[in-house]
Amino acid sequence: MNVILFGPPGVGKGTQGSRLAEKLGIIPIAMGDLLRAAVKEETALGLKAKGYMDAGKLVPDEVVIGMIEERITAPDAANGFLLDGFPRNVPQAEALAAMLAKHGLKIERVIFMDAPESILLERLCGRLICKACGFGFHRHYSPPRESGSCDCCGGELYQRDDDREDVIAQRLGVYAEQTQPLLDFYSGAEGFFKIDASGDVQDVYAALEKAVQG
Numbered sequence: 001m002n003v004i005l006f007g008p009p010g011v012g013k014g015t016q017g018s019r020l021a022e023k024l025g026i027i028p029i030a031m032g033d034l035l036r037a038a039v040k041e042e043t044a045l046g047l048k049a050k051g052y053m054d055a056g057k058l059v060p061d062e063v064v065i066g067m068i069e070e071r072i073t074a075p076d077a078a079n080g081f082l083l084d085g086f087p088r089n090v091p092q093a094e095a096l097a098a099m100l101a102k103h104g105l106k107i108e109r110v111i112f113m114d115a116p117e118s119i120l121l122e123r124l125c126g127r128l129i130c131k132a133c134g135f136g137f138h139r140h141y142s143p144p145r146e147s148g149s150c151d152c153c154g155g156e157l158y159q160r161d162d163d164r165e166d167v168i169a170q171r172l173g174v175y176a177e178q179t180q181p182l183l184d185f186y187s188g189a190e191g192f193f194k195i196d197a198s199g200d201v202q203d204v205y206a207a208l209e210k211a212v213q214g
C-alpha cells in the first residue's frame with residue numbers, strides 16, 4: 001500500500017506516520033527528514049535547502065521532486081511507502097502523479113489530518129526531538145523521563161531551528177497559501193480521507209487505522 005499523509009505543520013504527521021508505516025510494513029518517507037539529513041551532511045542539495053528551511057519557506061520544487069523520485073523507487077520502497085510532507089503544493093502533486101504513472105505505481109490512500117491552529121502552535125512550540133533516533137517528545141504532553149535525554153536511546157534532545165515562534169508563523173502561512181489547496185486537488189480522489197487530528201496520540205492513530213482499512 002502507498003499512502004500520502006498531509007496536513008499542517010505540527011498536526012502529527014511524523015509521529016503518526018512512522019507508527020502507521022511500521023504497522024503496514026511499509027517505509028515512512030518524511031521529506032523534512034530527508035532534507036535535514038542533506039543539510040547535516042552538507043551535500044550540494046542540503047546547502048541549497050538550508051536557507052529556505054531556516055526561513056520556514058518551501059525548498060524549490062525541483063530539489064524535492066528529484067529527491068522523492070529517487071526515494072520511492074529505491075528497493076526498500078518496493079513493498080510500499082508512506083509520504084509525509086510531500087507533496088506540499090499543487091505542482092509537486094502534479095509531478096508526483098506523473099512520476100507514479102511513469103513507474104507504474106499507485107497511491108491507495110490520501111489522508112488529510114487537520115487540527116485547529118491553537119493546537120498546532122502548542123505542539124510545535126513544545127516539541128523536542130532526539131538527535132540520535134529522531135523520536136519525538138513534548139515538554140508538557142509527553143516529556144522524557146530524564147530531562148534532555150531520549151527515553152528510547154539516551155540520545156540528546158533538541159528543539160528544531162524552525163520550531164521557533166517566528167518561523168512557525170511563517171510555516172503556517174506557507175501551509176495556508178500553498179499546501180491547503182491540495183485539499184481541492186485530492187478531495188475527489190479515490191481513497192481520500194479527512195481525519196480530526198486534534199485529539200491525543202491514541203485517538204488520532206485509531207482514526208488513521210480506520211482510514212487505512214477503508
Ligand code: AMP
Pocket residue numbers: 009031032033035052053054056057058059060061064084085086087088092162171
Ligand atoms: P517538516 O519536517 O515536514 O516540517 O519540513 C521542514 C521544512 O523542510 C519545511 O518547512 C520546508 O522548508 C522543507 N520541506 C519539507 N517538505 C517540503 C516539500 N515537500 N517541499 C518543499 N520544502 C519542503
